[in-house]
Amino acid sequence: MSEPLLSIENLITRFPTKRGRLTAVDGVSLTLERRETLGLVGESGSGKSVLGLSVMRLVQPPGMIEAGSIRFAGTSLLDLSTDEMRRLRGQRLAMIFQDPTATLNPVLTIGEQIGEVLRWHLPSIGPAELRERVVEMLDRVGIPNARQRFGDYPHEFSGGMQQRVIIAAALILNPALVIADEPTTALDVTVQAQILDLLRRLKDGEPETAIVLVSHDLGVVGEMCERIAVMYAGNLVEVAPADDILDDPKHPYTVGLIASIPRLDREVGALNPIPGRLADPVTPPPGCKFHARCAHAFERCRVERPVLKTLVPGRQVACHLHD
């Protein structure tokens, strides 16, 4: 078997705070194959966005990656110089962000903002060719009248159209890996479906691209992804093929997440939230970080932190119940 596209080993990303160091990503190991679509799921604050930013090496100071390794297509990303890393971004590694209105620069035209990717990575490109390629990409992401809209500003687009523009900028150079950080969270439900559909279509058209879809919505991820990784308080707690996780979740947290998806076939008001709050990332509890919220916790859960173990090939879970 060839080397995976992305392999993360024991990654730790921390942010110093007034109360102490906040561990956002706490020893995560994860691999991603070429062309794979992986869903990264967890509630707000679980560290999934920071994990995505860590792979891009875009964690902003004072936050920093303190330990671990990230190998991408045979290269150790954490050993690259700032400029070598910059040249990968936009070209081989791309990122789509959560709030399109805040992600686009309000004072630059969308043509400029997409064209910038070409200008920095293909320095020899002329203005006419740049324009041509941007228009073609706008067309591919479904912007009507792409040619006329090249010089328009972000505020002249709806939220969904803005997200299409961002996707165009991210995918214009056919990157090998796209990290989509909650790409539909800020959008209307009908627009969400369109954007997910667009992502799927673009991915099918590309022989190379793998996607990490970061989301707190298991429904969205289950529909889009082949494999799902569930994150809790900076740790991966379960990794498995999407169907297996949705049909037969192993970790109590995953069970809770699936149970908390509102469903139309249940009566109104019958929501099943997971009790309690996310473990404090500055002073995490001893043992399993989830034990205080877990109905099945026993003595060992309070003292020993479970590690991610392989149950059957392709299925991993970090829980003492499955030892």
Place this chain on the structure above:
Amino acid sequence: MFGYLVRRVLSALLVIVCVVFVVSAISKLVPGDIVDMMEAGNPGMTEQDKAILREQLGVNKPVFETFTSYLGGIFRGDLGNSTRLRSSAAVLIAERVPATLELALTALFLALIVALPLGILCALKQGTAIDYFGTIVSTFGVAVPNFLIGIILILVFSVELQWLPSTGYKGSVVVAAWEALKAWDGSVLWDRMRYILMPAVSLAFFAIALNTRLIRSTMLEVIRQDYLQFARAKGVPERTVYLKHALRNALIPTVTIVGLQLGTLLGGTFIIENVFAWPGIGRLAVQSIFWRDYPLIQASILVAACVFVLINLAVDLIYRLIDPRIRYVRH
């Protein structure tokens, strides 16, 4: 855009007409008889002189008639005659406008080239020694009045060190710069720059301080925006992220303030020109007040107000060019 332009120009004209009205009514607003007041500043007037003056100033005419005749005068290029200097107020002011504009624009230029890098640096190095240094300098600059800075500069650089002349004016720096470039000889330019340096710095100090704070705080706001992460994620180098993506957004509030600052700086010349004996309209206006030279006072106020209105107009239009979000707004 065109419709907006027309509306904006018309409203500026309306303001100017109002200014003309107030200026023309000065002769009625002064308590007592204006001509008697002027006699105090110009001893030796005969009753006949006073009668002519009353006629000229329209003392005995109704307010509206004073206004229309003053406005008519403006269209003929006539702003009345200075009683003290016995020549056309319009000509006297026109002679002095270049010196004042040059001083104010030099100060504005200084305010920008110092404040821009300093503000950006303070924002990027927030909480470090550089940031604290910037904060101290700008607090000082906002707190200390410009004439005091002017006097301190004179004491240090003219009296103690004897590097720069304390007062005077040797002609336009811009003209000298052009000639220095043609003749490839900077000696004349430097000679003139020595005169403008201290007045411009004392005038600019407040603006430098304010702009540094403003650019620092808007930059700090912009630095946290998602669109900078997006730019980085596209492979844009950090320098360009700050100087293109962040700065263009931070400049929007700055342009508004800087435009209005030119007005404030023009106002500041009224004091600074007197400290450094700079022959501009500020000095002329203050002198004309001491002389009780009402036609000259009226003309100075009118010109200063018109310049201020025109600057505001220009700022509004530039603002629209920089910030596309308000470019097409229709009312």
